[in-house]
Amino acid sequence: MASKAIHAYYDDDDVLMLAVKKVKAAKHHIEEVYCPFPVHGLDKAMGLAPTRIAITSFLYGCVGLTVATLMMNYIMIEDWPQDIGGKPSFSYLENMPAFVPIMFELTVFFAAHLMVITFYLRSRLWPFKDAENPDPRTTDDHFLMEIDIHDNEKELRDLLLDTGAVEINIVEKNSH
Template identity: 35%
Template sequence: MSNTKFILGLFDDPDDMMQGIDNLQKNSIPIYDVYTPMPIHGIEAKMGVKDSRLGYAAFCFGCLGGTVIFSMIYYMLVHDWPMNVGGKPSFAIPNFVPFTFEWTILFTAFGMTITFFAATHLFPGRAPRVMDLRATDDRFVIAVSAKGNVPHEDITNLLKQAGAVEVKHNERKYVSYE
């Protein structure tokens, strides 16, 4: 049995890589992931990537921030230490708006940062997971899991037909920056 975990097709041109994705999908070969040095328009739809749910998390963090500061201000200015300033009421909602707005933004920003790091496993100090180091520089990489039922030679031929400059068989899962 082979130790190969991934078959990598390295491309010079994004159009050739898109052709490689089409070739693999026509032959029902599942693609593990695609690595590119720049964003490519339309690749999410072609790969079947779903829309992000980070917007829902942002809304929840904003609601949490607004609720926390509104509750704090209400407790502090109405129950704990009510002050009579010129006969104005202690519970004047227009006075609460700036603080509520700012804390809503603050909780959303910090919450989204933490959520993004948790979702992408990009915590500080963690080694990045890179299939091929040239994918961050000038190569477009298609990674295909080698554990399928399709022979490796067929996958290699499909990638080369699409214009792959190089086809590699990775034995390790990821390359480190050491």
Template identity: 80%
Template sequence: MAHSVIHAIYTDDDVLMNAVKEVKKKHLHINEIYSPFPVHGLDKAMGLAPTRIAITAFMYGCLGLTVAIVMMNFIMIEDWPQDIGGKPSFSYIENMPAFVPIMFELTVFFAAHLMVITFYMRSKLWPFKKAENPDLRTTDDHFLMEIDADGQNAQELADFLVTTGATEINLVANEEA
């Protein structure tokens, strides 16, 4: 089944931001915005939910801290206790100040690496993935707003988008898989 969308191309991020606000006032659904760089406040203007990656970062950091504590307790206290500088390793708590750098490093290591892996999986990015960018100019200096055109008067919608500052309007018919 053919699915039609309108691509409105903008040349300025401020004009794009105002256009998003105008489109949202008319209660139109924006599928996606392609941008060569992050536009501050665009997610809020589009009405997107806040990201939960910070929550996952905290959980991954806690996992790293747990791994560090269990690893150091096993290696330095239980498996092979050592007498270092005349101070025997009989308990983890007594030796914990010496382990703080390792605990910090593993916390950061787990949080950073697992966040990157989570980001790639959530955004469906992987090596050799074909780019899904509809217009190559959006990687350089243009912005593209994609709006559903199904069930709407395409010409009326195109005229409205021109009034919002769009420099180019394209009606595209996509085949859905």
């Protein structure tokens, strides 16, 4: 089933922010906003829920710290204990101050790499994926606001022109 959407183009991020606030105040649902760069505060203006990705970052860091601790205990204490720099290898706790840099590095390594993988999977980005961008200008210098039309085309067009849109197009959307 095909439905209609209106694409409003803006050439300034401040004008876009004011437009999003006016459209939300008029009780219209903004389907998506495409921007060439991140616009600070746009997620709050659109009313998007906060992300929980920081929680996963903490959990991935904990996994990295656990792997580092277990790895160093096995390698340096159980499997092949060595007297390095006068530090005896009787227990992990006695040697832990020397292992802090390794624990820190593996915590950051696991958090960073697993966060990138999580972001790509969550965003459904993978190699050779076709772009979902409706207009290539939004990767250069234009901002696009997409709103579904529900028998309110004239009202939406007038509202968007009032908000400072430089171009307005009606497009057919295909439902998947």
